[in-house]
Amino acid sequence: MSWGEIQGHDSVVEQFRRAMARNRLASTFLFIGPPGVGKRTFAMRLAKAFLCEGSKTDPLEPCGHCPACQQVDALTHPDLEVISKPKDRSYIPIELFIGDRENRMREGLCYRISMKPYRGGYKIGIIDDADLLNQEGANCLLKTLEEPPPRSLLILIGTSEQRQLPTIRSRSQIIRFRPLDEGIVADLLVSRGLIDDPRHAARLAALSGGSLRRALELDDADLDEFRQTMLAELSQADWDAVSLSKTIAAFVDAAGKDAPAKRERMTQLMGFAGEFYRQVMRGFSDMTIEGDAILQQAVTAAHNAWPGGAETAAACLERCLEAQNQVQANANQATLLECWLDDLSTITRTASPLCPA
Numbered sequence: 001m002s003w004g005e006i007q008g009h010d011s012v013v014e015q016f017r018r019a020m021a022r023n024r025l026a027s028t029f030l031f032i033g034p035p036g037v038g039k040r041t042f043a044m045r046l047a048k049a050f051l052c053e054g055s056k057t058d059p060l061e062p063c064g065h066c067p068a069c070q071q072v073d074a075l076t077h078p079d080l081e082v083i084s085k086p087k088d089r090s091y092i093p094i095e096l097f098i099g100d101r102e103n104r105m106r107e108g109l110c111y112r113i114s115m116k117p118y119r120g121g122y123k124i125g126i127i128d129d130a131d132l133l134n135q136e137g138a139n140c141l142l143k144t145l146e147e148p149p150p151r152s153l154l155i156l157i158g159t160s161e162q163r164q165l166p167t168i169r170s171r172s173q174i175i176r177f178r179p180l181d182e183g184i185v186a187d188l189l190v191s192r193g194l195i196d197d198p199r200h201a202a203r204l205a206a207l208s209g210g211s212l213r214r215a216l217e218l219d220d221a222d223l224d225e226f227r228q229t230m231l232a233e234l235s236q237a238d239w240d241a242v243s244l245s246k247t248i249a250a251f252v253d254a255a256g257k258d259a260p261a262k263r264e265r266m267t268q269l270m271g272f273a274g275e276f277y278r279q280v281m282r283g284f285s286d287m288t289i290e291g292d293a294i295l296q297q298a299v300t301a302a303h304n305a306w307p308g309g310a311e312t313a314a315a316c317l318e319r320c321l322e323a324q325n326q327v328q329a330n331a332n333q334a335t336l337l338e339c340w341l342d343d344l345s346t347i348t349r350t351a352s353p354l355c356p357a
């Protein structure tokens with residue numbers, strides 16, 4: 001069963017359906033889940049359902065062809081505001097929330113969402129990259145979260161709960177998105193024209209750990225091979241931080257000349273490492289290990305080799321999240337890599353979390 005182009009999130013659709021039937025819909029949602037499972041697509045579909053002006057029997061089914069539906073598709077609907085982190089910035093700048101200096105409180109998402117709906121229905125704000133909301137941005141949002149304008153809906157999209165600021169977390173209803181089934185990933189790859197050969201799509205899907213984005217990354221043979229090398233290294237009890245940081249730095253440099261491309265690759269590699277530690281932690285806690293064969297293999301190796309347990313893995317995961325934030329904050333690449341790997345190797349080897357600096 002699917003909801004329009006949305007596949008694999010029936011329980012989330014049901015959750016919304018029930019809340020709407022009981023008239024108990026929250027005004028702020030925090031969508032949490034791994035990258036590439038369809039959170040943004042889901043948010044857009046929801047926006048369309050709320051703003052649709054066509055005749056419909058099901059409040060969650062947009063007609064798809066009325067002017068409002070078309071405006072949502074084209075991102076030109078006056079009652080829909082979608083913001084995300086600009087490529088050249090480390091955080092979502094506050095201008096996007098409250099307007100630039102000349103237009104403070106007369107522009108931006110917080111201002112627009114406080115206006116009456118133009119077309120009569122709802123005001124909807126979608127904040128992509130909510131992982132990259134800094135304190136300043138969160139402060140701008142606070143008033144909107146505390147006194148949501150009537151008939152408004154705000155959706156924040158992020159990858160993990162730990163990466164959200166407490167002020168945001170405590171004021172949102174958290175909706176969790178699970179990894180997609182293998183078959184769904186394969187279907188999406190072909191039906192969206194991303195991969196031509198269905199057999200190749202099935203192979204990528206089998207290794208994707210339920211993420212469409214991950215499946216596409218796997219289509220990049222260099223990146224995939226590098227990930228395997230890196231995870232094999234991290235799964236050992238004693239590895240050389242200096243040599244691994246050189247290897248990683250060279251691979252990051254190969255991503256391209258411009259800083260955003262390098263940052264993107266570094267974030268990706270830190271994400272791979274973070275996912276590895278998350279699964280090591282799950283394994284140590286007797287939970288099922290999720291993910292593709294390479295990841296499972298690395299996790300098993302870590303369980304056999306590491307002197308520590310779940311707490312060690314949790315400390316490493318925490319360090320990866322911190323490093324990802326530092327990349328976004330434009331920290332010096334070489335230093336950042338060295339410190340990150342040095343900390344990871346120390347935590348792994350000594351099986352004790354580092355003292356706070």
Ligand SMILES: [Zn+2]
Pocket residue numbers: 051052053054062063064065066067068069
């Ligand atoms: Zn419509």
